[in-house]
Amino acid sequence: MTDPLLRVENLKTQFFTDAGTVRAVDGISFEVREGEIVGLVGESGAGKSVASMSLLRLIEDPGEIVAGEITYKGETIFGLEEGPDGELREREDMLSNEEIRTQIRGNEIAVIFQDPMESLNPVFTIGGQLREFIELNRDLPKDAAKEEAIRMLREVGIPDPEQRYGEYPHQFSGGMRQRVLIAMALACEPSLIIADEPTTALDVTVEGQILELVDELQDKYDTSFLWVTHDMGVVAEICDRVNVMYLGEIVEQAPVDELFHDTKHPYTTALLNSMPRPDRTVGELEPIEGVMPEAINPPSGCRFHPRCPEAREVCQRVHPDAREVAHADGHPHRAACLKHDVFDAGYDESPPLETATQETAGVPAGGRSTGGPGGEDGATDLKDSVIEDGGEPTDGTRSDDRGETHE
Structure with missing residues (x-):
């Protein structure tokens, strides 16, 4: 397989405020290959736009990229290395601001x-x-x-x-x-276009026309896209692969069909279950309970655990990274959830969180789900129905994004 057009590894972008450090993007890694459309999806405040603007070093004070590596066609847009004094410094081969402005932005x-x-x-x-x-x-x-x-x-x-x-x-x-x-x-x-919620302000009919236009032009010019959105309907319609973000982290990565067919993270399941579809009444919608925590003081362990109906005691203590839990269409399916055997975290033996703990986040106590929303048999229908209706969450809460034991 050829090298990716864009590679992002362990990217961290923080904002230093009087109230504390906002960890808006906290260690995300993903790739965009030539000729594909990659989605970056999540609720408002998940860190999607900050992540996309970090790729061109468009972060202004009090924000700063503090860690990670961004490479484009083998050129280093951002990277750090340890200097002779032991302190981190920008890599010598990193493109200058002037080189990025004149050679990369707009042209590449x-x-x-x-x-x-x-x-x-x-x-x-x-x-x-x-x-x-x-x-x-x-x-x-x-x-x-x-x-x-x-x-x-x-x-x-x-x-x-x-x-x-x-x-x-x-x-x-x-x-x-x-x-x-x-x-x-x-x-x-x-070679790459970053589209930051470009259809959000448009009505559904016009949005559909724009998406159709993008699809046609992408085929004609063979341009890659990083498509930033909160709308799972848009993801279903145009994306090849998807990265799901929550509170500054990527919690699931998969080819788009696999994401709808066999969801591996409870947050993705919650996003899909909150989307209006033609086959469901309003009363059947399942809003994501609670609110996204503040990025200044994120929860310990798994950051989604205060809102997660599948959370167990271990989820409060152990912070999962995104690991490969399945493989589909030649691409890994990664998820940051301790319920998967690859973590060997003792999830099954760990007791469910106390009802009182879950009620503080407005989440009823619950056990594990058996798979993605609708089950495997209804997966294709789910994706198609989300495309038809447009996939905006019934409860998009706000915050800016972002301790603990790492598994």
Whole structure:
């Protein structure tokens, strides 16, 4: 197997505040390979956006990347090593901020943000902004850059692009503005696009059109995507592989079909069970009880244990990393849950958490589930129904993300 396009290993990003250290991203590892769409999914506050912005070193004070390694096409975007004095320092082969700004951002790795109006300047025309971007990043003369800008507007489905070229952002609908950002992201034919909740502000119909457009353009340009979202319906529709985040950590990684077919982490199960689907009434929805803890003071042991219906006493003490618990489609299926035999943590022998402990998080006492939501036989139907209905959780609680014994 060829080396991944992007490799992230043990990435940690923290924010240093008067109230304490916020461990927004706390030791995540994942890969993106050429031509695939990889999802980064979780509730608001899980650390998804901080993780995606860390990849281009776009973290501002009081935030800082404090550990880990990020490599892109073999080049080190971020890495630390021990210096002669024993202190950690940036690796000598790490790209400088100037090299990242001029060589990587826009040209090699592009970003599509959630709100187009935050990304587009309201006092300049759409065409002028796109033309200038192409002019600067592709070193084209003004006339050639204008022709290319009009071509890209046509490519992303903007009707009458010659006329719309001279219009302003407020004259475009939300969906059309998002198409402009997609055109801008693709203009330099980058190898990787980071899409940070790009369809969240759109209605379901327009969102479906944008996802269909992305799917078509991804096939045409063979561009890889890191797709950041809280919506499992989006994950089901366009992603090849998925990373599920909770409180700064990746708790499950799997190919998308395997994730829906055979869920391995209780948090993923809870996410799927909270999604509205055509085959379920409102009364059948199962909201994720409790709230995500504060990242400044995360729970000991497994960070999901205060909200987990499968939690046992050992889950309070032992902090699981994401380990391979199954294999599917040539890819490992990893989960950070002590119930799996690979941890050998004595989960089965450990008593369930006391009812009083679980009630503090609003979670009823419960035992182990036997698999993913709906069971294995209904797995394909589950994925299809989530796609049909759109998969936003019925209870998306907020916080910013993030001791203990490690297993």
